[in-house]
Amino acid sequence: MHDHDHHHNHAHGHEHDNHYSDMQARVKALETLLTEKGLIDPAAIDAIVETYETKVGPRNGAQVVAKAWSDADFADWLKRDATAAIASLGFTGRQGEHMRAVFNTAETHNLVVCTLCSCYPWSVLGLPPVWYKAPAYRSRAVIDPRGVLAEFGLTLPEEKKIRVWDSTAELRYLVIPERPAGTEEMDEAALAGLVSRDAMIGTAIAGSPEALP
Amino acid sequence: MNGPHDLGGQMGFGPVAPEKDEPSFHAEWEKRALGITLSCGAFGAWTIDESRHARENIPPAAYLAVSYYELWIRGVETLLKRHGFATGEELLSGRKLQDGTAPKRVLKAEMVPAALAKGGPCDRPVETAPLFAAGERVKTKNFNPATHTRLPRYARARTGVVEAVQGSFVFPDDNAHGKGENPQWLYTVVFDGAEIWGEGADPSLTVSIDAWESYLERV
Numbered sequence: 001m002h003d004h005d006h007h008h009n010h011a012h013g014h015e016h017d018n019h020y021s022d023m024q025a026r027v028k029a030l031e032t033l034l035t036e037k038g039l040i041d042p043a044a045i046d047a048i049v050e051t052y053e054t055k056v057g058p059r060n061g062a063q064v065v066a067k068a069w070s071d072a073d074f075a076d077w078l079k080r081d082a083t084a085a086i087a088s089l090g091f092t093g094r095q096g097e098h099m100r101a102v103f104n105t106a107e108t109h110n111l112v113v114c115t116l117c118s119c120y121p122w123s124v125l126g127l128p129p130v131w132y133k134a135p136a137y138r139s140r141a142v143i144d145p146r147g148v149l150a151e152f153g154l155t156l157p158e159e160k161k162i163r164v165w166d167s168t169a170e171l172r173y174l175v176i177p178e179r180p181a182g183t184e185e186m187d188e189a190a191l192a193g194l195v196s197r198d199a200m201i202g203t204a205i206a207g208s209p210e211a212l213p
Numbered sequence: 214m215n216g217p218h219d220l221g222g223q224m225g226f227g228p229v230a231p232e233k234d235e236p237s238f239h240a241e242w243e244k245r246a247l248g249i250t251l252s253c254g255a256f257g258a259w260t261i262d263e264s265r266h267a268r269e270n271i272p273p274a275a276y277l278a279v280s281y282y283e284l285w286i287r288g289v290e291t292l293l294k295r296h297g298f299a300t301g302e303e304l305l306s307g308r309k310l311q312d313g314t315a316p317k318r319v320l321k322a323e324m325v326p327a328a329l330a331k332g333g334p335c336d337r338p339v340e341t342a343p344l345f346a347a348g349e350r351v352k353t354k355n356f357n358p359a360t361h362t363r364l365p366r367y368a369r370a371r372t373g374v375v376e377a378v379q380g381s382f383v384f385p386d387d388n389a390h391g392k393g394e395n396p397q398w399l400y401t402v403v404f405d406g407a408e409i410w411g412e413g414a415d416p417s418l419t420v421s422i423d424a425w426e427s428y429l430e431r432v
Binding site: 023024026027028029030031032033034036037038039040041043044045046047048049051052053056057092093094095096097098100113115116117118123126127129130131133134135136137138139140142143144145146148151152158159160161162163164165166167168169170171198203 | 218219220221222223224226227228229230231232235237238239240241242244245246247248249251252253256265268277280281282283286289290293298299303304305306307308309312313316319320321322324325326328329330331332333334335336363364365367368379380382383385399401403409410414415417418419420421422423424425
């Protein structure tokens with residue numbers, strides 16, 4: 001343990017490395033125990049991981065946004081009943097049971113946070129990034145959103161209103177960014193390519209077509 | 214509870230550090246931690262609200278220092294012990310020493326797609342009509358329960374406006390403690406930045422929370 005403690009305190013800040021062996025052992029012991037007790041199926045864990053690594057992620061949400069940009073009826077449905085509208089594209093399930101879509105406008109920019117834990121719309125964005133779950137974002141998004149956005153490289157005009165949605169219940173919020181100018185000719189698939197995960201949390205805006213590689 | 218999790222408005226955590234092209238997981242154990250947590254949730258022995266409360270009860274110094282998946286592991290270990298699925302000795306050794314509680318179900322691989330697609334809806338019907346309507350001014354309660362609540366400290370005793378009645382949902386403050394689902398109407402309540410943060414607040418800021426009916430009083 002002495003070596004470990006020494007390692008822990010070193011100044012290089014590779015915290016993931018430091019926690020790795022401890023947590024690897026702890027989680028391995030837990031999985032072994034629960035498997036031996038017949039309480040879990042390791043293959044189920046593999047299936048869960050595979051789902052969020054390959055099937056459920058921000059490309060789902062980007063499709064929702066692109067359709068909302070392209071189809072006024074769909075956008076209207078999304079405003080009225082986001083859960084149903086999103087389900088119509090096949091995106092349902094855990095941590096997306098009760099969806100709300102919030103639309104950025106020329107006047108208002110929306111930003112989503114969960115100050116109390118890490119509530120996030122898994123069904124359309126996948127698993128949340130580390131920063132979304134970490135104290136810096138959760139503490140400051142509600143009091144200093146402009147400061148937070150600046151750390152993402154986003155500076156909004158002073159007159160733009162900022163609405164922060166603290167996800168304190170089971171409602172999960174998807175930000176629908178404004179459609180960039182100059183995209184009138186683009187189809188849904190191309191439009192979806194302009195929509196980043198962060199734009200659907202509100203820490204970015206949708207990319208302009210000029211920015212595409 | 215006024216735990217370390219209630220972070221809104223706290224200071225001193227430094228800048229947000231977005232990671233470019235962040236991977237879904239930063240270590241193999243994080244994958245297993247996710248899967249174990251979801252698999253144990255499938256036992257049907259505790260609610261999502263109880264699991265949130267288990268994480269909130271992690272001592273502040275640890276809560277703020279460890280990674281999020283470590284919080285999950287600490288939380289699930291607490292729940293496994295509390296509900297008799299594993300003893301502390303078993304958790305330390307990783308070996309079965311005795312039989313424990315029988316789960317209502319064990320999540321098998323073939324059940325995963327349907328279970329994830331279904332999720333755990335929390336909307337429930339209530340008999341009564343909502344007390345508040347969109348556009349009404351309301352004040353949040355001032356309370357400091359030692360138990361679970363979803364009313365953040367920064368939003369207590371503040372006056373705001375009901376923007377929407379969102380339906381009726383399981384009441385986590387009760388459900389976290391085995392007191393039943395006791396569903397209530399849920400409202401989106403919007404506050405001006407100045408009402409919450411006072412002097413120096415960003416004048417362009419509004420903040421909303423989703424508040425259960427019993428959190429609110431008419432102004």
